[in-house]
Every structure is written in structure tokens, then in C-alpha cells.
Amino acid sequence: MALIGNIDKISDMFIKNDALKILYDYLLEATQKDSRIYNRILSLDCGDNRMEMKYNLGFDMVAIEQSYRLGGESRFESHKKYVDFQLLVNAKECMEVGDSKNFKVISEYDNSKDVVFYEKINDVSKIFLTPKTLLVLFPYDIHAGGFFIDKNIDIVYKSVVKVPYPLLQFRF
Secondary structure: OOEEEEEEHHHHHOOOOOOHHHHHHHHHHHOOOOOHHHHHHHHOHHHHOEEEEEEEOOOOOEEEEEEEEEEOOEEEEOOOOOEEEEEEEEOOOOEEEOOHHHEEEEEEEEEEOOOOEEEEEOEEEEEEOOOEEEEEEEOOOOEEEEEOOOOOOEEEEEEEEEHHHOOOOOOO
């Protein structure tokens, strides 16, 4: 079950341990105009290609700061070891998320890249991301991004933080 919320309003999710506090501080700074991280993300010039830079946050968490054009090739994927914390920093993007029953596996699990790729065979949920929206995708959330919301906005700036699943201790 993917989680979605505004980064300014979900700080309680991140008080479970030191790793999550570091994660929250990073995500919050990434949305603050004039911060070092925000400016670093906005300086990524994707041109016609995807641009990515990786940063180690500690606790085996990796931030992948990226910029890319919407409407390109989108591949549905899921992960086993890591949870994706996808934070939209600037622009608007549509993500599609679904359950495994709506997909067919097209490539077996690649342990070195922690990814499985899928083909969509049924309808899925659409999630609209705007600046400061955080989408948390668990190992069972098959997802793809890069879809348009607004045809006038074609470049996305975001950070995807890969967080080891064991660091999360959600209790509902």
C-alpha cells in the first residue's frame, strides 16, 4: 500500500529511529527554496536525457536526485530490498501504481539493481504529484512515473531515496 502526503505534514512518520530522522531532514531541505539540496536538484540539466546524481545519506540510504522529460518511455517496476521515497521538488508528474495481479513479469528480479520489470495488463491507480508531495512505494507496489499532468510542464525535478526495508518499522 503506497503512502502519499505533503512533506510538511507527515513529520511524525519519521521519528521511529535516527535513520528516518536523517531521511526527513534531507527530504525537507530538498523542498526549501534557496537550500543547497534544492538548488542542486534544480541545477540538473536533463536536456533530452535523464540526469541523475547519487548521494549517500548513511544507514545504507541513497538519494538519487534526478531531472527528466515527461512522456518518455516509462517502465513498470518494483523492488525487494528498498522502499522508494519519491519526493517531487519542482513540476507536476503522474505516477501509476498497482497490485501484482494487474501486471505480467517481463524480466526476472535483478539482485544487483534490486528491480523487476513488468507489463501492465489491467487498469492501475494514477497518483498526481506536485511540489512537496512524497510518495512512498513499498516492495509490493508496482509503479511507473514520467506521465504528464500538464502538457505545459515537461521536465520533472525530484529525489528518490532508496531506504532499506528493515529500517521502516511501521505500526498501525
